[in-house]
Amino acid sequence: MADLTEAAFAQHGIRMAHLASGGTAYHMPLVLRLGAGIDAGIDAGTVAKACTALVERHPLLAGALVERDGITYVAPAETVPGLRIAAPGERAEDEIARPFDLERGPLIRFVLFGRDLVVTAHHTVFDGFSKDLVVRDLLAFCDGSEIRPLPISFAEHADAERRRVDAALVAAREFWKPRWRGQAPVVVRNGILNSRRAEAGAVLDLELPRVEVPGLTVFEATAAALHVLLFSYGNSRPVTAIDLSTRTSDTADLIGPFVNELLLASEPAEDLTFREFGLRVRSELRDIYRFREVPLARAVPRIAPHAALAPISVSYRKQSERIDADVEWLVFNGAVRGDLQLQIVDTGRALLGSLRYSARAAEHAQPFADELGAVLRRLADDPDRLIADLLTVVPDAAETVPSAEPAHEDGSSGHLPAATGASGGAGADADLVEQIREIWQEVLGVPRVEVDDDLFDLDGHSLTVTQIVARMRARLGIEIPIDVLFDNPTIAGALDAVNAH
Known part of the structure; x- marks a missing residue:
């Protein structure tokens, strides 16, 4: 790795949000259980060599993030990450919560607790699909399997991405101009959610029905069902933050933060069938996907760094079919970004979910999970039923519903009036x-x-x-x-x- 390479957009954005919030919100842990079967003969020495080989293959994991003149760069970490054996009495929860020093690095840790390998990475060098790659590559290094060379480095990816974003920026600004209407709260059953901060939270593990609707992907059907639920709560224009992958064929095997959080808005109507509404959601997602690499803060002015773009956010990924191992994918990091953060892993048989929630959303988490599951089960029976037939939730009317931040004519969110004390009058420096x-x-x-x-x-x-x-x-x-x-x-x-x- 060169001494300094300019970071990718995702790394800059995550670093800024991390500095603003701190805590464990950007820790991404997983647990690989080395038990029976293919990994029965793996010992600590083999695991240590595999961890070293993994970092050599993905040198970003041996990096740190530094700022120079307001620009974020990737630099070599002060130490190279390697396997550590947990001390007697040490808890995995404490290891997962241990802070990362972004400027010193490294930004990944490997700790062996008996036969459980706990891998904790910072989101600035990691995303959901990176978990699959870590497990796949570690197992390959452990059993000596051949791994195909990587066609591109992360630094080369970041450089090419900057050129693509520059080329798409004008069109992205025009695309988001009519869609951005300022930050708005979200109505839920008997309450309102409006936090976009990162803070300590709790978790609800759940399993959701995996619904296949003709003409829609499983993700599209699930996202549309979520918006139907929010519509039933009283949101005439539901808005959720969604994580979109920015991976290409060249970066399919690279570990890194290949993700961009963007906004999905919809306009359900009771006289639409779910399939009709789902196709509209699909069309909107396809349009958004054209600009999946462009950070929203580059396309829309005045968006300050936040941990989440909306109070409710969703991330979804398919579990790799190439991995045959005992892995806990959705290990809780102790924090939440926003008020309700739904992470989904599609196993091909069911949707494993991790619903992280803030203290403000605690009373809403279980009803939200139950009602989303109920909507999905109804869709599995008949995706052509009217949305009106899916609105089984009848929340009490909220006494007051705060409005969105005032929007300018260009669609950007409002801000405080400019100060005037430095305009050149008496006393100005x-x-x-x-x-x-x-x-x-x-x-x-x-x-x-x-x-x-x-x-x-x-x-x-x-x-x-x-x-x-x-x-x-x-x-x-x-x-x-x-x-x-x-x-x-x-x-x-x-x-x-x-x-x-």
Whole structure:
């Protein structure tokens, strides 16, 4: 691995959200049980060699994430990850919760608890399908099976992805402009959810019916069923965050964060059949898929870093048919992103689910799981029944339903009015204003930025904000929270934040 390579978009976004929230929300654990059968003869020495070989094959796992001038880079970790044998009395839960140091690395750990290999990786180097690859490659290294060479490195992928995103950006902005309507709460039975933070949470393990509807994939049918449930709760335009894979044929065997969280909105109607509605959801997903690599924060201005784009999020993946091993795929990391975070693994026979929920959503988690399962079972009997026949939920009317953040005409979410204290009047620090102005002009690539100019109106975006914050910190010794510039994206707002501190 070269000393520094620019990180992928997913790595930058996850790193920013991690720094804002901390905790274990981005820990991705799995447990590989080395028991009977194919792995009966595996000992600790064999496992240790396999872990070393895995990291050599996927050098991203021996990396760390550092910031230089507001840009995230992958750098070599201070130590190379290897197998550790758990101490007597040590608990797997404590190992999973142990913090990662993103700037020092490494960002994956292998710990053997008896015959259970606990692998914990940080989301900045990992995604759901990476779990399959870790298990497949580890078992292959343990039994000496041949593994085909990787056609591309992660650094090469990140470089090619940047070029593709740049080429698609204008079209992606036009695509999302009519779809983005600001952040909105979600109505659930007898309550409202509106958190997009990462925080400590609890988990509900469940198994959902695997429904096959002609013309739809299992994921599309499941997503449509979820939106029908949210419609029954009283959401006229259900919105959920969805994780979409950005893998290509070249990156199919690479471990890394090949995922982009985007928004899926729908407009159910009682006189539609489920199949008709599902086909509309499929069409929308297909349209979104064209821009699956473009981070929403690049396509839509003023989206501050959050752990989730919506209070309810869904991730879905098929379990690899090539893996014959005893694996616990959905190990809980102790946290939730948003209020309800549904992770699904499709085994081909059923949908194994892990519903992570916040303290605010605790009373809603079990009813939500039960009612989603009920909708799916009804669909299995007859996918052509009317949506009106699926609306079995009759929630009590909420006393108040908060509205979405105010939206501008361009569809971007609202923000606080620009500050005015630095507009050049008496008492303004003219020297500091000019130093801040110089930084903004450099980053935005414009000849002149006035103190009340909105950086998002000057084609700024989330990466621009991080670069401005980093340069102000490095050159001027000024530390401004990123959220401040999303709320007041002007030089005047920045100076007011400095004066406030």
